[in-house]
Amino acid sequence: MKHYLRLFIILFIFSGCAEVENTQESTWGTIQEKILNTSCINCHVSGSTMTKQSGLDLSKKNSYSQLVGVSPKNIAAKKDGLVIVSTEGGMKGLSKSYLWEKINAYDREHFLSDHPEYGQMMPPGQNFLTDGQLQFVRAWIEAGAPEEGVVATEELLLDSNKYSPPEFTPLKPPKKGIQLHLKPFEVMPNFEREFFQYTNLDVSEDIYANRIQIEMRPGSHHFILYSFIKNINPSDLPEFDVPRELRYENGVYNIQTLRSMQYHEFFNGTQWPRMDYKLPPGVAFRLDSNFGLDQNSHYVNRTDSIMIGEVYTNIHTVDKSEVLHEAKVINWSNQNIFLPPKKITTLNKSFYTNKSIYVGQLFSHAHEKMKEFSVIIKGGTRDGELVYWTDDWQHPPIMSYDPPIKLNSGEGLQIITTYDNPLNEAVTFGFRSTDEMMILFGWYYE
Template sequence: MRIPLLFLLLISAVAFAACDSAGVDSESSEESTWSIIQSRILVPNCTQACHTAGTSVATQSDLVLTSDVSYEQLVGVAPANLAAKAGGLLRVHTTESQDLHASFLWEKINAPEQDHLLEEHPEYGAIMPLGAKPLSYGELSFIRRWILAGAPEEGVVADPIILTDTATFRETFWEPLPQLAPEEGLSFRVGPFEVAPQFEREFFYRVPMDHAETRLIKRSTISLAAGSHHFIVYSYPQGTPESRLPFPGLIRDLRKPDGNLDISVLRQMQDQIFLTGTQWPRMDYQFPDGVALELAAGTVFDLNPHFVNRTDEETTGEVHVNLEYADPAAVQHVARVLNLNNTDFVLPPRAITT
């Protein structure tokens, strides 16, 4: 039987069209690189624990990473961190560039090169995710390729097979501070102490010492182990009755084991005065020449570490603090702490008070 040539041509055309249609559908249905970053990296590492609307972290950083807003909040947007913003960084830059460090996101997640962050830009804050394992080498490589390609919302610019590299950077170095001699200044050491799995531990510890004479401080140096949210040295107003002060040498955890706040510890916070502190892993603050901070005789030191653990294993926190004395003969200007809290007013009910 002879088959007409026209019929064969029609069959061939239909077959080619079907193949072409199948190819387009396959390509269009392939998950975009950004979608993979959102679902496989941001959600489990960043969104669930911290960067969800209404959380303190999201409010402080002005960054929400849920899927409905994350791209718009990340790409082409200036960071809330003032130092990074002043340096011209964007959270993620939008041009195809080899300069990864123009993206604040990369600075914050690149744990293998964290010394660059800590030594050159400590004001950028801690490596993220805070209190959890760093992103894997595969996750970092995947995000890196996306950024270098201009951070597109659609399309494929990185092979998902990269994510099979699940090895992570392990920090093996923490820089302790040298102990100051008594004539050089004050050295405080907190820990090592444990931080339970999937928990954030914040506590206060009044140093059991008598600061018997007025001294001048020229330099404050703080070093924090990995996983710290912040550390603050508080004091209390001069003349505060001993009955209102916390017991010395006693650890007062802000959170109970079930995660609820301890109201008795919260009450003591209303009297505290900030002396020095940091959210940077390492801080070295020096007053200008001729200026020193006065610590009056009888100053009480209440130390406040806050560490976060988003892993399933117990971690360890530790803090070193050095307050170096100034030579009184070299001081022309005495700095004092500004305690501007006003708790002596009453707001009447059902009224707007200005």
């Protein structure tokens, strides 16, 4: 009898231990306890002004049902098709989540400049969530925002770093490489200024760049660096250090500038006010020593006062002996754009490769009527797989792929872009932000 009693006690102890070990807080439960309860319910509590304004009382146990799949009270966000937290999952779900727009401090400049009608960022002031909290919430949303189950590791919450808003700061020259500088220039009120300035790199042999930094004053639509095609006649190259306007102040295009653009070869660029992009070890862009770089700056000033633009670029270089793969530029575009008035139009175009390539980066470029920009794989075992998506024309994400996307001969990528033209006139391809574009940039190696 004593033997059975001992056995019963042992089984009871171990079964109790097993039950404790298998009981783990759900990811949503952790968000409620360690993020909402510590950073949000001071304001979002029953009866508070913030709760009345937003409709969110996050101090209650049913806060999940108030957040997930629910339309926001904010009219602008609702019109933009956002829900407070989307269940679509992946990068699309993240982009459709109003909560992520409100808390993602690292996208603060985009939020404040492009969506002022969305209200203030949360938590208010400069009480940003930690990097760990942001990544934990992001992982949950990308997993479809489930109420039950564990979809993110709590180790993420150990990262206590926080975002601190940067100011425009001139870049320090690279230890090894080249710095370019477009000195302060004026952009007239209610005008889009876009110009080019050809800059001598002063190199005697080809150089290899594995890191690009760009820093711009606020107000930039884009900044692009171009080289020139190999078979250009030297007499067609622009003069060094002379600004070439794309449009005059009366809006008329500069024919000479348009003529020089037909010889361009895209090198790098961004729509973000600051970029610091590093290629993987052993991968680098090659810059032809026969050419300089044509700096293309486009600022949009929709105010009644003069805007000042300025751009710094650092090109960090490595020795040729360190380069295993030469990164080649993706610059695939569809210029056959016709958007009928008062209609939503979806266009697509496919691009195929005749050899095996490895795609390491993709990012889109379109203008203000773009509502959705998708890229899918065409052909092979991954046919139809979504590899890029954005609904943000002003600051599209720059997606890096590790490992790279392998495309075999005969396979490719298809761009699918949706536009909404509310005007009474058709819109076509063009260089102004009120025209449209459909371009996929990136790099690959063979």
